[in-house]
Every structure is written in structure tokens, then in C-alpha cells.
Amino acid sequence: xxxxxxxxxxxxxxxxxxxxxxxxxxxxxxxxxxxxxxxxxxxxxxxxxxxxxxxxxxxxxx
Numbered sequence: 001x002x003x004x005x006x007x008x009x010x011x012x013x014x015x016x017x018x019x020x021x022x023x024x025x026x027x028x029x030x031x032x033x034x035x036x037x038x039x040x041x042x043x044x045x046x047x048x049x050x051x052x053x054x055x056x057x058x059x060x061x062x
Contacts, residue, residue, distance in 0.1 A: 018059040019044070023052040033057070 020041070022033050033055045037043065045056040 015061050016058045017061040020057050020059070022055045022057065023049065024055070025052055030055075 020036065022036070024030055024033070033043075036057050036059075041057040041059050043055065044058045045054075047054045047056075
């Protein structure tokens with residue numbers, strides 16, 4: 001699977017401390033995504049790679 005690169009200085013989302021890509025195979029596997037969102041991460045992009053749903057999340061600087 002190809003990784004997605006998001007620039008740290010992306011002007012749409014402001015400065016980013018970290019970017020993470022999470023791939024899940026079924027809707028009931030989204031617990032890791034929900035945990036990141038609950039801890040302050042922002043959803044940057046949702047895409048698909050074959051049977052997988054790919055979530056890209058960004059952590060704003062502290």
C-alpha cells in the first residue's frame with residue numbers, strides 16, 4: 001500500500017506535530033481511529049485502497 005505524504009506546513013490544516021495513516025478492513029475496526037479523534041487528532045482524509053478504508057489523521061502541535 002502506498003503511503004500518503006502530508007506536508008507539516010500544510011496551510012489548510014495549519015502546523016502539524018504528527019501525521020498518522022490507519023487502514024481498516026471493516027467498519028467495526030475503526031476503534032483506533034475513534035481513539036485518536038477523541039484524543040484531539042483531526043481527520044485529514046479518508047480514502048480506499050482495495051478492500052481497506054484508509055484514514056489519515058493529523059495531530060496539532062501541543
